[in-house]
Amino acid sequence: MTARWQRKDLLGLRELSAEEIRLVLETADAFKEVGTREVKKVPALQGKTLVNLFIEPSTRTRTSFELAAKRLSADIVNITASASSLTKGETLKDTARVLEANHADIIVLRHSSPGAPQFLATRIAASVINAGDGAHEHPTQGLLDLYTIREKKGAVAGLHIAIIGDILFSRVARSNVFALLKMGARVTLVGPSTLVPREFEQLGVAVSHQLEEVLPQVDVVNLLRIQHERQRKEYFPGLGEYIRLFGLTKERAKLLKPDCLIMHPGPINRGVEIDSELADGPQSVILDQVTNGLAVRMAVLYLCGGIAT
Amino acid sequence: MSGILIRGGRIIDPANNRDEVGDLLMVEGRIADQSAITHQLSAVEEIDATGLIVSPGLIDIHVHLREPGFGWKETIESGARAAVAGGFTTVVCMPNTSPVADSPSTIAWIKDRAAEVACVNVLPTGAISKNLAGEELAPIGSLAQAGVVAITDDGHCIQNNELMRRAVEYARMVGVPVLDHCQDYNLVGTGLVHEGYWSTLLGLPGWPSAGEEAIVARNVLLAELCEHQIHCQHLSAAGSVRLLREARTRGVRVSGEVCPHHIALTDESVQNFDTNYKMNPPLRTGRDIEALREGIADGTIEILASDHAPHAGFEKEVEFDRAPFGIVGLETELGIFLDRLVHKHRTIDLPRLIQMLTWNPARLLGLNAGTLSLGAAADVTLIDPDLDWMVDVSRFESASRNTPFDGWKLKGRAVRTIVRGKTVWQL
Numbered sequence: 001m002t003a004r005w006q007r008k009d010l011l012g013l014r015e016l017s018a019e020e021i022r023l024v025l026e027t028a029d030a031f032k033e034v035g036t037r038e039v040k041k042v043p044a045l046q047g048k049t050l051v052n053l054f055i056e057p058s059t060r061t062r063t064s065f066e067l068a069a070k071r072l073s074a075d076i077v078n079i080t081a082s083a084s085s086l087t088k089g090e091t092l093k094d095t096a097r098v099l100e101a102n103h104a105d106i107i108v109l110r111h112s113s114p115g116a117p118q119f120l121a122t123r124i125a126a127s128v129i130n131a132g133d134g135a136h137e138h139p140t141q142g143l144l145d146l147y148t149i150r151e152k153k154g155a156v157a158g159l160h161i162a163i164i165g166d167i168l169f170s171r172v173a174r175s176n177v178f179a180l181l182k183m184g185a186r187v188t189l190v191g192p193s194t195l196v197p198r199e200f201e202q203l204g205v206a207v208s209h210q211l212e213e214v215l216p217q218v219d220v221v222n223l224l225r226i227q228h229e230r231q232r233k234e235y236f237p238g239l240g241e242y243i244r245l246f247g248l249t250k251e252r253a254k255l256l257k258p259d260c261l262i263m264h265p266g267p268i269n270r271g272v273e274i275d276s277e278l279a280d281g282p283q284s285v286i287l288d289q290v291t292n293g294l295a296v297r298m299a300v301l302y303l304c305g306g307i308a309t
Numbered sequence: 310m311s312g313i314l315i316r317g318g319r320i321i322d323p324a325n326n327r328d329e330v331g332d333l334l335m336v337e338g339r340i341a342d343q344s345a346i347t348h349q350l351s352a353v354e355e356i357d358a359t360g361l362i363v364s365p366g367l368i369d370i371h372v373h374l375r376e377p378g379f380g381w382k383e384t385i386e387s388g389a390r391a392a393v394a395g396g397f398t399t400v401v402c403m404p405n406t407s408p409v410a411d412s413p414s415t416i417a418w419i420k421d422r423a424a425e426v427a428c429v430n431v432l433p434t435g436a437i438s439k440n441l442a443g444e445e446l447a448p449i450g451s452l453a454q455a456g457v458v459a460i461t462d463d464g465h466c467i468q469n470n471e472l473m474r475r476a477v478e479y480a481r482m483v484g485v486p487v488l489d490h491c492q493d494y495n496l497v498g499t500g501l502v503h504e505g506y507w508s509t510l511l512g513l514p515g516w517p518s519a520g521e522e523a524i525v526a527r528n529v530l531l532a533e534l535c536e537h538q539i540h541c542q543h544l545s546a547a548g549s550v551r552l553l554r555e556a557r558t559r560g561v562r563v564s565g566e567v568c569p570h571h572i573a574l575t576d577e578s579v580q581n582f583d584t585n586y587k588m589n590p591p592l593r594t595g596r597d598i599e600a601l602r603e604g605i606a607d608g609t610i611e612i613l614a615s616d617h618a619p620h621a622g623f624e625k626e627v628e629f630d631r632a633p634f635g636i637v638g639l640e641t642e643l644g645i646f647l648d649r650l651v652h653k654h655r656t657i658d659l660p661r662l663i664q665m666l667t668w669n670p671a672r673l674l675g676l677n678a679g680t681l682s683l684g685a686a687a688d689v690t691l692i693d694p695d696l697d698w699m700v701d702v703s704r705f706e707s708a709s710r711n712t713p714f715d716g717w718k719l720k721g722r723a724v725r726t727i728v729r730g731k732t733v734w735q736l
Contacts (some may be wrong), residue, residue: 014510091623091626091627092627092628093626093627111628111629112630113629113630114511114582114630115511115513115582115628115629116628116629117582118582119582119627119628119629133512134512134630135512135513136511136512137512145500154517171512174510174512197509199505199506199508199509199510202506203510267482270605296727298403300631302539
């Protein structure tokens with residue numbers, strides 16, 4: 001371990017170096033073991049205060065951060081959109097200043113506006129951890145996906161990963177793309193042309209609209225949820241057509257290499273982007289992702305929490 | 310009777326094809342014949358303009374003064390101070406105030422207020438549609454009688470082509486040009502930044518160039534159909550220049566303007582989510598900047614303007630998608646145009662730049678301004694085209710500070726602004 005962590009914030013994976021990513025993953029290795037103990041707690045962040053500021057609803061990410069913070073012995077407060085003063089017209093800046101006046105050390109922010117964590121991080125001394133900002137980034141999800149691939153495949157470099165679904169509106173896709181490329185993987189984005197912007201090719205990833213051609217070539221498929229609540233209906237004709245063209249059905253799954261991993265950041269729409277049995281099948285590592293998420297988030301909180309003053 | 314003599318400057322008056330070193334006399338607020346010095350004048354005050362450009366007072370036809378209704382962003386008084394600090398003696402203000410300038414009484418209020426507090430000529434525009442809603446025509450004839458110099462729904466864009474057609478026809482009858490903010494609402498949707506590489510990377514909703522170009526094309530067709538002037542505001546996209554060039558070659562009465570930020574900055578600037586780079590239309594690519602410069606060089610674009618859009622700090626200091634569009638521009642406009650178009654890229658020469666900031670906008674709107682002809686109002690701007698200076702936002706006269714240009718080093722600026730023979734600002 002040569003790199004040293006020097007960031008108070010984790011805002012996105014685009015700005016991290018491969019060394020920094022490796023450092024997070026190696027730190028997560030140590031924390032993963034904590035989860036297997038009888039007493040699943042270490043005193044790393046004892047006396048620190050962490051605020052889960054979730055302006056956009058989330059259950060699994062918020063829970064994961066909360067458990068991670070508790071295992072590190074931090075004091076934790078959850079603030080959700082409906083309970084916050086933001087619904088009373090308070091600005092994000094003022095909310096953050098109030099939290100800082102209450103001596104918060106780490107703020108975990110989920111927000112619908114791209115760039116909201118950057119906005120916060122430059123205005124307060126506390127650590128800011130991005131737990132998803134609009135369609136921009138979801139760095140801890142990208143890191144836990146990377147961690148899971150590395151754990152199951154031994155390494156990330158040289159692997160070919162397909163990310164399938166709604167790329168345009170997906171922060172998970174962006175964080176995955178940035179990190180996977182830095183770690184030496186090949187990436188192919190698959191989905192309807194309206195939801196996979198060609199500009200991604202400028203980053204060095206391939207874009208395909210032919211799922212059958214891609215499936216036999218890849219070592220990992222990462223399926224994204226079709227987020228119909230966000231989309232205007234002009235982006236694609238409907239779920240039926242989506243399943244016909246891009247759903248991972250049992251028939252299509254036969255095209256996969258036998259050791260190809262099936263990943264999904266959740267929540268899953270069974271029978272839409274993935275067949276229900278495949279989600280629970282031997283190639284699926286969906287629940288490993290959840291477990292690893294805890295270790296990765298402990299690593300991120302530990303590293304950033306150690307920098308903030 | 311006393312006079313003021315501006316001595317030894319390079320007088321550039323594009324309206325009269327004049328470009329020579331000489332003296333300029335002002336008597337009782339008007340440009341006067343120098344023979345008056347020996348004959349009628351009791352005293353002559355002198356201003357040394359050696360090494361300076363003596364230009365007709367600059368005109369900016371795209372300014373938001375925010376009054377009535379938004380005095381915390383800017384007032385007619387503070388906006389006028391910002392104008393003179395930038396070398397402008399005439400500003401044309403946009404109707405998106407509160408109430409909207411869609412009635413003669415609001416126009417009268419603006420004119421009265423300007424007469425009371427403004428140190429520059431403030432010329433109001435009226436709305437095209439009632440309350441800028443794009444649904445029914447504002448009383449364009451009454452607005453013309455109240456003295457608007459143009460009609461525009463700036464900040465909004467009439468989507469109904471039939472309504473726009475009737476507005477242009479009606480405006481022709483009462484003799485006011487139509488200024489249009491070109492934005493197709495369906496194509497742009499919730500777009501915030503140029504649709505391209507950076508919008509994709511940052512997950513910000515894209516504002517495609519086609520959203521502007523579609524309305525420029527619409528305006529070309531309507532200007533042709535109605536045989537009346539449509540002026541396309543703040544053009545940002547390469548395709549808009551191409552459409553305009555084609556139409557103007559055929560003699561269609563359509564024109565366009567370009568703002569400083571659209572030739573000085575690209576969409577790459579939005580990568581830190583700084584809301585001072587959020588404007589509408591958005592910053593675009595280097596290729597678009599090149600096309601805008603080509604359009605400026607070949608005369609396709611004949612007017613420069615600022616789209617001065619003040620917003621208070623607390624309004625801009627929010628999440629990117631919640632911040633209002635726009636930046637202040639009056640105090641950096643001339644510096645950026647001189648620095649980029651005249652010095653750095655040699656797109657145009659000084660006389661041409663001055664023409665684009667004086668005579669061309671005056672002609673478009675039929676203003677009695679923008680020239681140093683004998684008898685014209687003595688609105689004069691003295692410019693040091695080679696002065697190196699740094700933008701310092703803390704010294705702005707504008708009530709707002711929302712600019713991405715703080716700290717920029719620029720070459721060339723106004724050093725003295727004279728309105729009706731009176732020095733109203735000096736560096």
